[in-house]
Amino acid sequence: MLGNGRPDDPPVRVVIDTMGGDFGPRETVKGAIQALSNDNIELILVGDQGPVQAELERHDTTGRSVTLVPSVDKIGDDEHPIQALRHKPKASIVVATKLVKSGDADVVVSMGSTGASMASSVFLLGLMEGLERPCLGGPFLGVAPGTVMVDAGSNMDCRPALMLSFAALGSVFAHRFLGIENPRIGLLSVGAEEAKGNKQVQESYALLQQSHLNFIGNVEGMDFFTGRADVIVCDGFVGNILMKFAEGLGGALSGFVKDRLAGALSSQDLAKISDDLWQTTNMPRTMGGPLFGVNGAVVLGHGSCEASGVAGAIHTAVRYVQVGLVDSMKEELSQINKGHQPAAKLQAED
């Protein structure tokens, strides 16, 4: 695996939007402090000064690098992200993202509104050249830790060119973050044959085939678990449904196993296996979801994260920076965009 961080690497400067999520700032601050023990980081906590200071005082941070940068208010899940950015210019996610923009932090982590995080990333950090929307990606199942899904976010009705960008970004992630050489890219469909799938998939198939990516063709729902592909590309509509479906199924099966094994196992072992099942189907709650395609490192955590999930998202953020995802992704997108112009592509291949 690449870039686990060498001992002489400088600490990664992580800024946390402590107000985000269902349990901020209590669990976000607690998780951030936990992360200080796991990773070589400098912490910048952004949030309403009084409450965050109070949370901070619950922990011993002697000798640790922790800075508090005050913000005013937060943007909720129920707000229109772009309007909210305008009306709340000092909101925690805005202040936090600006610290990455100004170079005062290496990466921003938020458990808050996905829409607000994506909007502030796009407006403040800017989209990578040649991309029309950012996306969320990564592995999302503990039982399939080497399978990267892009887009796991909320891009609806994606055009084929955007699906191609997802593939490029996912490929870089699989290579740099997971250490997979020449990642195999599969397009999520309802059958392996080229003609299978909806119009979007059929058109994306052609584009992917023409690209320099290691495209292996269509894959199906079961292929998240067969190891056929390292990166599975889908529309954010399907990706979002799959992620939430997996969470739900994991929870249901966790209960199912508990019922079936009651009596056969000690209550401690029972709780353990049930919890393990839940965890393995809820990876984004334990490691966050990296945002791809903006000119800066951003990791979104699950809104219902408690401290350990916050620490997990911070760990992902640290690796995001250490493996240099932003630069590699920019480079890959520029290759992909060259590929769109056949003459330029030929030249590049000479």
Next chain:
Amino acid sequence: MLGNGRPDDPPVRVVIDTMGGDFGPRETVKGAIQALSNDNIELILVGDQGPVQAELERHDTTGRSVTLVPSVDKIGDDEHPIQALRHKPKASIVVATKLVKSGDADVVVSMGSTGASMASSVFLLGLMEGLERPCLGGPFLGVAPGTVMVDAGSNMDCRPALMLSFAALGSVFAHRFLGIENPRIGLLSVGAEEAKGNKQVQESYALLQQSHLNFIGNVEGMDFFTGRADVIVCDGFVGNILMKFAEGLGGALSGFVKDRLAGALSSQDLAKISDDLWQTTNMPRTMGGPLFGVNGAVVLGHGSCEASGVAGAIHTAVRYVQVGLVDSMKEELSQINKGHQPAAKLQAED
């Protein structure tokens, strides 16, 4: 639960395409014979005479109603369904479906090519009035046995009017087959709010809201397990991916649990819990999938079914007939179509 079949009900005449599936005719015949013990049926086996006769002789059918109707050849998964229907007019699925058409059988069951079964159903039995495509539906998870998904099949790029038809057909199935009064219909999306989702979902939302169905709005991936909706409506692209994803995840978790509990449980108990997990995520392999929207009863089984899966699909077929799904679905579709003409709808409500 409605219509479990009363003792004085006449036997249901079930015709089986014995050539279909990965293990036909051996497992299809074996499963059909098993079904004779479970359900009050008369069996009609369709297939290549020699091989089916040979399979039949492996079983004791003394005193049982079993008829063999010969056919020639079968249609494979790799063939274009409509062309194959033309070139193989005596193929098993064609002969079997014709027996329902002529009134000599009440329901046809096939483990063969889904495309061929759907095409022969549409061409021979005809689509219900007001419908542009048939669909597959039903519960597909043992941990969510009361949640009906439509379309679980292969209708891609569905227009909103077709999504409305799926909802109507699913509603009838939930009511008649599962005994749910006034089934709650949810539209599968990425958020509960009306504005959430892709264009298809947004447009379908409006149509569903205007209908007389008990539409509760958008539901999300986890809602297959929350009991919020009795029927979840989606495009066949998403439905197919979800079904295969659930199968794959079930298999992966089954292995996961086996690994984690090795040592803590006897190998027998271990095999049992692992098998239970697999079963509960593979319901279509054990009960088949009913086809909705054609003028006759049709149940498709999973291609990789062994005998017990064939018997399960036959059980589904028997209930399909006993609860009178075809007539109820026709009636519901005609209500829905009236609803499309506002004046007629008002009249109906007076």
